[in-house]
Amino acid sequence: MKFAVCNILFLLLFACDDGGEAAADAGGPDAFIEPAFDGGQVDRGAPPADGGRPDRGTPPAPDQGVPPGCDFATPADTPPEPRRHTPRWAFLPWISKDISDREDTFRFVGGFQERDIPVGVLVIDSPWEDHYNTFVPNPNRYPGFGEMVGTLRADGVRTVLWVTQMVNQASIDLEAGGDVYMGPSPNYEEGRDCGFYVDEGTLYRWWKGIGAGVDFFNPHARAWWHRQQDALLDLGVAGWKLDFGEQYIKNDPLQTAAGPVAHQAYSEAYYRDFLAYCVARVGPEECVTMVRPWDESYEHAGRFFA
Numbered sequence: 001m002k003f004a005v006c007n008i009l010f011l012l013l014f015a016c017d018d019g020g021e022a023a024a025d026a027g028g029p030d031a032f033i034e035p036a037f038d039g040g041q042v043d044r045g046a047p048p049a050d051g052g053r054p055d056r057g058t059p060p061a062p063d064q065g066v067p068p069g070c071d072f073a074t075p076a077d078t079p080p081e082p083r084r085h086t087p088r089w090a091f092l093p094w095i096s097k098d099i100s101d102r103e104d105t106f107r108f109v110g111g112f113q114e115r116d117i118p119v120g121v122l123v124i125d126s127p128w129e130d131h132y133n134t135f136v137p138n139p140n141r142y143p144g145f146g147e148m149v150g151t152l153r154a155d156g157v158r159t160v161l162w163v164t165q166m167v168n169q170a171s172i173d174l175e176a177g178g179d180v181y182m183g184p185s186p187n188y189e190e191g192r193d194c195g196f197y198v199d200e201g202t203l204y205r206w207w208k209g210i211g212a213g214v215d216f217f218n219p220h221a222r223a224w225w226h227r228q229q230d231a232l233l234d235l236g237v238a239g240w241k242l243d244f245g246e247q248y249i250k251n252d253p254l255q256t257a258a259g260p261v262a263h264q265a266y267s268e269a270y271y272r273d274f275l276a277y278c279v280a281r282v283g284p285e286e287c288v289t290m291v292r293p294w295d296e297s298y299e300h301a302g303r304f305f306a
Contacts, residue, residue, distance in 0.1 A: 066220055070194035073223040079280030081272075087285045089158060092120020096241075099177040100124065101141045102148055109157055122152060123241050123290070125162045127179040132168050132208050134187055135228040138179065146235040158238035160290060164206075164245030165216070165225075165270045167191050171209035185211070187228065196221035198254045198266065206248035213249050216269040218257035226277050233281045239288040240274050247300050264303070271306040 097108060105122065112119045130136045137145035149159045167188045171181040188211070192201050197212035204211065215221045244267075252263035261269075271291050278287040296302030 067194055069190075070196075070220060070224070072227050073220055076280060077219065077223040077226050077277070079276045082276055082279040082284060085284045086288065089120050089156075090288045093118055094121040094123060094160075095119055096123035096125055098125060099127070099175060102143060102145075105142075105148065105152075109152065109155075113155075119157050121158045121160055121238070121288075123160045123162065125241070126208065127173065128161065131181045131185040131187075132171055132211075133163055133166060134185055135163070135232055136186075137232075141179070149236045153236050153238075159236070160239045160241055160288065161232065161237055162241045162243060163274075164208075164243045165214045166204075166206055166208070166211040166245040166248070167197070167214065168209040168211035169203055170211075173208065181209075188212075191221070191224065194220070194224065195257075196224055198249065198256050199251055200255060202251075204248050204250065206245050208245075213246060213254075213266075214270075215256050216266065216273050217261055221257070222273055222277075225273075229277065230281070233278060233287075238282075238286055239278060239290065241290040242271055242274055244292065244295065244305060246270055268306055 093112075095108065095112060100108065105124070109119055109122055124142075126132065128137060128142055130138050139145075142148065152159055168181070168185045169188055170184065173179060173181070191197055191214070192212065195201070196215055196218060198215045199213075201212050204213070214225050246263075246267050249263065249266070253260040254263060254266050255261075256266070271289065275287070275289045278289065281287075291306045293306065294302065294304050
């Protein structure tokens, strides 16, 4: 269940960093102008995050043994383990609500500001994409997504986005006002054909559809997943609300590119990769991840997630 809340609970449940400060594992042909974070203008080329598919640029030299068209790896895709650190802005109040859109988002944030209630982070929950876990904003629900993120940031409000590691062959949304997605997710078949999912692409039912889990033990799958995140991180998105899609993968151990892996290890690899890559891409002062530390809900037994 989701609420409109001011909430930094998740960020306060971690240890301190080496300096003794509170810290968390927070861890195109047409020109496009978007607001810079300082209120100026920055030219970022084509606008993939405003509705188009990501432009992955020139692919690197093929890695022998990787299927044609499946080598997305760059040196940036093996980032170091980030140190524990929480940027100061993450200790300001967080707000979130259920089904929303661009205009509703500005009204929501403005309502707090008009009442002198501080806001540091807006969590945009699902649905916000053109299909679940594509990293491409729905241009009908959130037109001008990059401009929206820049405007909020210029006003001191960072944007954190809901996502999971599941890629759907078919989607379900039972929430009133949600979006209906027909057919497979646009990135599903590419991941399947490249062998980027755990359990040899076995499909699992989760609360937003039927899909497969990304294999975080496959370096090429991680690189493929990172390329899909790049456009949003470059727009100024400040992190991810990582929901527990992996809880619906029933096998334990799971089959991965590295062989059998315990379900808990897969869970932690999922959360670790999002944090490590985000920090490497935009720096430790500009990225957090929101992860449930412990949870017992629905039909699932309680456990620590990260």
